[in-house]
Amino acid sequence: MPLARNIAESVQALAQSLLASEYGEQDLETLLRQAGDLTREVDYYICAAVQDARRKGTSWDTVAAAASVSAATARSRWAEKTVRRRLERRATEQVALRQRDPATPPAPPRAAGQSGVQPGERSASKLAAALSHLHRSSGLTNRQVAESTDLSPSYVSRIMSGERLPNWPVVEMLAALFDGDPDELAVLWENAHGMTPPARQPLPDAAARLNAALRGLYLAAASPSPTRIHKASGGTLSVRIIKEILAGRTVPDWRTTASFVQAVGGTPTDIRPLWESVHYAFLVFLDPVDGDAPLPSPLGTDRGGRTMHQDQDQDQDHGEQ
Structure with missing residues (x-):
């Protein structure tokens, strides 16, 4: 994985944490501290992004044009040794950050081969977790579920693990089989498919x-x-x-x-x-x-x-x- 992508995931997590604090009406000191953490991480991201581009053969002139600085400034600001020292400092800061605020949420979980998690993917993961919980509570085996629904045991297993996103009739059928309420899964399923509700509802x-x-x-x-x-x-x-x-x-x-x-x-x-x-x-x-x-x-x-x-x-x- 490119170094910049890894740091971008951290930027995303810090931004989510800051937004959650805003929604939670945290005090100004907390908000500014989190904003400072986010700002530093964005600076580290820029360093890493330039280094990734340079390793792919991007010229300093191209880097300078992208950053709206002179080529000389780009070379000075993002020289390989300078970037390496800054990223080593980041590693030290990350340890201190976790010790200072262990409740800070980690970067969002990733599915194999994916660099980030979008709202639809989060909802798909939550849907799988909800179905899996109902499945465990029912006491039924995958084979028993398959026999009751005409689904294959392997497909049932992939649904429960989140590898497959079922269509709505399957979700309804499984929820009913597990003595659950399909309505409680509807929003997760709709969000997983990128559906949006009407703008105005009673x-x-x-x-x-x-x-x-x-x-x-x-x-x-x-x-x-x-x-x-x-x-x-x-x-x-x-x-x-x-x-x-x-x-x-x-x-x-x-x-x-x-x-x-x-x-x-x-x-x-x-x-x-x-x-x-x-x-x-x-x-x-x-x-x-x-x-x-x-x-x-x-x-x-x-x-x-x-x-x-x-x-x-x-x-x-x-x-x-």
């Missing part, structure tokens, strides 16, 4: 889609207990709020949604469009139409009218199972 539909996506991520994480999710969130989410999110009894504000997504191993940026769809639908609903069906709780509130923050301030049942 509030009940938008809220149901968001809840299904959150439930899908929960399944992909092997259905951890509310207590485990509470701990994974660093105490940000109370057990009660987690139960209400999973039950679909509340539409959380974005900060709560992002914390939940991260706690179950998801990526907030993948869920943000769904949350914004609910937000938009709620704004439209402020001018109600007679005869509308009952709606889920508005953004950031439960059915009792309390805000999510009030709930979490008053909730003392963190230790509940």
